[in-house]
Amino acid sequence: AQPHVVVLATGGTIAGAGASAANSATYAAAKVPVDKLLAGLPELSSVAKVSGEQVFQIASESFTNEHLLKLGQRVSALSKQPDVDGIVITHGTDTLEETAYFLSLVVHTTKPIVVVGSMRPGTALSADGALNLYDAVSVAASKDAAGKGVLVTMNDEIQSGRDVSKTINIKTEAFKSQWGPLGMVVEGKNYWFRAPVKRHTMNSEFNIDDIKALPAVDIVYGYSNMNTTGIEAYGKAGVKALVHAGTGNGSVAAQAVDSLKALRAQGVQIVRSARVPDGFVLRNAEQPDDKYDWVVAHDLRPQKARILAMVALTKTNDSKELQRIFWEY
Numbered sequence: 001a002q003p004h005v006v007v008l009a010t011g012g013t014i015a016g017a018g019a020s021a022a023n024s025a026t027y028a029a030a031k032v033p034v035d036k037l038l039a040g041l042p043e044l045s046s047v048a049k050v051s052g053e054q055v056f057q058i059a060s061e062s063f064t065n066e067h068l069l070k071l072g073q074r075v076s077a078l079s080k081q082p083d084v085d086g087i088v089i090t091h092g093t094d095t096l097e098e099t100a101y102f103l104s105l106v107v108h109t110t111k112p113i114v115v116v117g118s119m120r121p122g123t124a125l126s127a128d129g130a131l132n133l134y135d136a137v138s139v140a141a142s143k144d145a146a147g148k149g150v151l152v153t154m155n156d157e158i159q160s161g162r163d164v165s166k167t168i169n170i171k172t173e174a175f176k177s178q179w180g181p182l183g184m185v186v187e188g189k190n191y192w193f194r195a196p197v198k199r200h201t202m203n204s205e206f207n208i209d210d211i212k213a214l215p216a217v218d219i220v221y222g223y224s225n226m227n228t229t230g231i232e233a234y235g236k237a238g239v240k241a242l243v244h245a246g247t248g249n250g251s252v253a254a255q256a257v258d259s260l261k262a263l264r265a266q267g268v269q270i271v272r273s274a275r276v277p278d279g280f281v282l283r284n285a286e287q288p289d290d291k292y293d294w295v296v297a298h299d300l301r302p303q304k305a306r307i308l309a310m311v312a313l314t315k316t317n318d319s320k321e322l323q324r325i326f327w328e329y
């Protein structure tokens with residue numbers, strides 16, 4: 001029998017519609033319902049038995065923690081169904097990487113989970129959504145995609161949901177990872193070149209089935225002439241961890257160091273990340289993390305560090321444990 005793939009639709013440009021075929025950038029996201037998306041792609045029937053569910057119909061910049069929890073719970077429930085072989089999530093590209101990383105941390109399954117979006121609406125010339133979705137379904141339907149964590153199929157590539165980020169807001173070649181794609185998908189066949197080594201899905205100590213709420217974790221951005229208003233406001237608002245998107249190797253302005261130390265003294269976890277797109281933050285370089293009891297974000301960009309900090313804080317508020325988790329995931 002054909003593999004059964006469930007497509008969970010959440011909105012984004014892959015469900016977008018513009019006024020004319022020349023509108024590649026000006027259009028409304030989250031318009032086309034999942035049934036119509038699937039009906040427009042009859043080629044899927046040769047790859048898998050596909051069923052669709054409309055979970056949300058939103059632009060991904062409006063995703064909240066409640067959306068993450070609801071989606072995670074649905075993916076987890078489906079992954080336990082013996083009649084489901086793989087799951088695809090259609091998603092806006094703006095925060096797609098955050099959702100993909102979240103799912104890779106909390107869903108316990110070896111079944112393929114693939115998150116997919118598009119850069120142009122289906123109404124545009126050279127729309128990319130149809131092929132991206134076809135690739136997502138074919139990867140989700142394939143046995144060789146099992147146990148590789150949550151994947152992202154964009155632009156013929158199979159990326160690790162942990163590593164990949166949106167790097168440009170115009171071209172279809174938008175999703176990149178400094179560590180490279182895991183493989184490519186061409187005409188329904190997967191070509192693998194590497195596998196992730198960080199803990200995910202079946203090997204994660206976190207499980208969506210045990211997570212009822214996510215703690216408040218926010219991000220402050222580092223820049224010259226930085227002021228400390230934001231740091232202090234987040235502290236007053238009761239944030240549980242604050243991610244600092246530092247300059248260079250996660251460096252922190254002197255006045256911000258004082259504010260962050262004061263927050264740490266109140267029990268807030270400080271996660272030192274970097275605003276540069278690539279590389280990774282070294283512990284005790286640029287700032288004495290041991291002395292200040294701060295955590296470094298390893299190679300996670302600020303928005304991904306926020307996701308991991310939220311998930312980790314559901315289990316521990318010990319800074320040494322948090323740092324271990326940041327090295328391992």
Ligand SMILES: NC(=O)CC[C@H](N)C(=O)O
Pocket residue numbers: 011012013014029058059060061091092093094095117118119120
């Ligand atoms: N290319 C896109 O999907 C961007 C559309 C919208 N801002 C979203 O993220 O949902």
